[in-house]
Amino acid sequence: MIIEKIAESNFNDSVFDSKVFGKNFSDHMLIAHYKDGKWDEPKIMPYGPISVTPAAMSFHYGQTIFEGMKAYKNEDEEVFIFRPEKNFERFNKSAVRLNMPEVPAEIFLDGVKAIVDLDRQWVPKDYGTSLYLRPVMFATEEAVSARSSNEYIFCILLAFAPSYYEKPLSVKIADFYSRAAQGGVGSAKCGGNYAASFFPTSEAQKDGYDQVIWTDSIEHKFIEEAGTMNVMVRIGNKLLTAPTSERILNGVTRDSVLALAKDSGIDVEIRPISVEEMYEAYKSGELKEVFGCGTAVVVSTYNAIGFGDERAELAPLSDEESFATQLKKKLKDIQYGIAEDPYGWRVKIEETVNA
Amino acid sequence: MIIEKIAESNFNDSVFDSKVFGKNFSDHMLIAHYKDGKWDEPKIMPYGPISVTPAAMSFHYGQTIFEGMKAYKNEDEEVFIFRPEKNFERFNKSAVRLNMPEVPAEIFLDGVKAIVDLDRQWVPKDYGTSLYLRPVMFATEEAVSARSSNEYIFCILLAFAPSYYEKPLSVKIADFYSRAAQGGVGSAKCGGNYAASFFPTSEAQKDGYDQVIWTDSIEHKFIEEAGTMNVMVRIGNKLLTAPTSERILNGVTRDSVLALAKDSGIDVEIRPISVEEMYEAYKSGELKEVFGCGTAVVVSTYNAIGFGDERAELAPLSDEESFATQLKKKLKDIQYGIAEDPYGWRVKIEETVNA
Structure with a gap:
């Protein structure tokens, strides 16, 4: 790995005062090029623009995949990342599906560790804040021809992540638009899935909701994801979530929350959840909580669900009553090095680059 | 429109000897920037790389749409483009669906005309060859946050198009993978649709086919598109094609071929076509032709169709018998200024920029 350090760091403490997610980038980025069937030696260099032809194939045919991860700092200034091998594994599954x-x-993995080590001063210490890590790969071959690219850039970017989505959100259940087809790319973390979701989300926002709960594209009868997150539904004291599939992202936060829920004695069921079941539970008062799980937001609670034209308000629960609040705290306490980590999820970033 | 001409043209006649589609770019490109809710003045400048942050949102969230068009030269050195208002209209429909x-x-439109005028020496004269025009728009805001970008580049690139796909191709009917969901972005010409298709296509290639005929994502019972083209099926003397929908691209070549077919007295039916109907027609000897239509290829004939594990070979037809061959010739004769254009499809590029 080639390391070209920035001449003078752009870091100053005021970065950590920002309320904007993913706009304040750290000093460095990692870049590796794929060409002639192989990757070159990755290079960590000062963050900044790159020279790209407008004929780069990702601008045309959308071959682009990414991951979202975070680095945390504990009270002892130790820096941790969380289950990076899960993101690594999923990234390469996305690559296969996108023919990359x-x-x-x-x-x-070594790149993530090296760059987080080098830019460790950019990892904030306040609970709830973190340094967001963005591994991304995009097609760069200079060609307007509808086929897979032969050249790619893999890149790791680091940007400050303030506390995210503090307020409960409202979500509309999709009854026309879809996020993923059977036999499609729903389980891949590829750009096209996100691009396709923005217009339906803006339509839901016109109806007074923040996000969309995506449903199956066939009959819109079963819920799949919420916004850019996996979705969990609490009916009575049962925590339900849809099984992952080729349409549903295999979320790292989803997996972690499910493990924590089971070990907390919560009754967890992984099975298809119909909109009708949710609506009936709402009517009977058994729909206690609906929340999203994802790296950026950790856990996002919903206070209103749009079933067609009906806006179902969910009564707020106390911190003691809420599964979402409890599970979020348990997960964050592990991530921030406050609680024990019986799962071995935390990976400490050793000081080597700067040593 | 700002025009910054290249100091010295890179043109030489050997470009027209290339057999590669979309790799030989002309002297100029058009670039316009969208920021703060408005487009700046477009600029035609020498073709070349641009400076882009690796945090440009199109690399992450895939907001990218494009069009494919062609410029043709007739014997009198006059340059024409074909139905540009159709591409313009579709481009903006794609933009709306992708929240761009x-x-x-x-x-x-004025940009396409100006740059084709300026680079008219790059338009080849040989029948079957053309200058491919690629309007494209992609998200450029510097942010890793899953939402619509607030900044975009619109760009027009021009690249030499040799005669494309001269040999008949074989196509496998999709029975697992899908191109488009109901309520998805199948009718938009967006990058994500193409990126999602490359892996299934490579799988079909492992089975000995060139491309995929996409079917509905629900039951894989009805055919939708072929490769990156609309698909037409001739059963007996009837020419069938699927209706456009939110899953199927509203192809300009499709529309033109249908108009030419109707005016040639061919019995045209626009309706869903089931795989079963095609297979039964194959068994009874009534499946005469299957072909794709698109700007890049014009018309691409298929000589073998994969129904599951069965490879159905289609007997070749003479030029006189083949609808595909006849319709392709009629369309190209209009495009190349050989035949009359009763439809008003041809748009002459006046010499103004160089005058």
Whole structure:
């Protein structure tokens, strides 16, 4: 790995006062090029623009995948990342589905560790804040021809993540638009899935909702994801979530929350959840909580669900009553190095680059 | 429109000897920036790389749409483009669905005309060859946050198009993978649709086919598109094609071929076509032709169709018998200024920029 350090750091403490997610980038980025069937040596260099032809294939045919991860700092100034091997594994699954080359662990995992180490001063210490890590790969071959690219850039960017989505959100259940087709790319973390979701989300916002709960594209009868997150539904004291599939992202936060829920004695069921079941539970007063899980937001609670034209308000629960609040705290306490980590999820970033 | 001409043209006749589609770019490109809710003045400048942050949102969230058009030269050195208002209209429909800003006619249409005029020596004269025009828009805001971008680049690129896909192709009917969901973005010409298709296509290639005929994502019972083209099926002397929908691209070549077919006295039916109907027709000897229609290829004939594990070979037809061959010739004769254009499809590029 080539490391070209920035001449003078752009860091100053005021970065941590920002309320904007993903706009304040750290000093460095990692770049690796794929060409002629192989990856070159990754290079960590000062963050900044790159020279790209407007004929770069990702601008035309959308071959682009990414991951979202975070780095946390504890009271002792130790820096941790969370389950990076899960993101690494999913990234390469996305790569296969998008017909892109897989990225070796020496570039992805060692790269994440090296750049977080180098930019460790950019990792904030306040509970709820973190340094967001964005591994991304996009097609760069200079060609307007509808086929897979032969050249790619893999890149890791780091940006400050303030506390996210503090207020409960409202979500509309999709009854026309879809996020993913059967036999499509719903389980891949690829750009096209996000691009396709923005217009339906803006339509839901016109109806007074913040986000969309996506449903199956066939009959809109079963819920799949919420916004850019996996979705969990609490009916009575049962926590339900849809099984992952080729349409549903295999979320790292989803997996972690499910593990914590089971180990907290919560009754967890992984099975299809119909809109009708949710609506009936709402009517009977059994729909206690609906929340999203994802790296950026950790856990996002919903206070209103749009069933067609009906806006179902969910009564707020106390912190003691709420599964979402409890599970979010348990997860964050592990991530921030406050609680024990019986799962071995935390990975400490050793000081080597700066040593 | 700002025009900054290249100091010295890169043109030489050997470009026209290339057999590669979309790799030989002309002297100029058009670039317009969208920011703060408006488009700046478009600029035609020498083709070349641009400076882009790796945090440009299109690399992450895939907001990118494009069009494909062609410029043709006749024997009198006159240059024409074909039905540009159709591409303009579709481009902006794609923009709406991807939650991107619409591009005004003064940038898109006037831009296409100005740059083709300026680079008219790059338009080849040989029948079957052309200058491919690629209007494209992609998100450029510097942010890793899953939402619509507030900044975009609209760009027009021009690249030499040799005769494309001369040999008949084989196509496998999709029975697992899908191109488009109901309520999805199948009718938009957006990057994500193409990126999602490459892996299933490579799987079909492992089975000995060139491309995929996409079917509905629900039951894989009805055919939708072929490769990156609309698909037409001739059963007996009837020409069938699927109706456009939110899943199926409203192809300009499709529309033109249908008009030519109707005016040639061919019995045309626009309706869903089931895989079963095609297979039964194959068994009874009534499946005469299957072909794709698109700007890049014009018309691409198929000589074998994969129904599950069965490879159905289609007997070749003579030029006189084949609807595909006849319709392709009629369309190209209009495009190349050989035949009359009763439809008003041809648009002459006047010499103004160089005058």
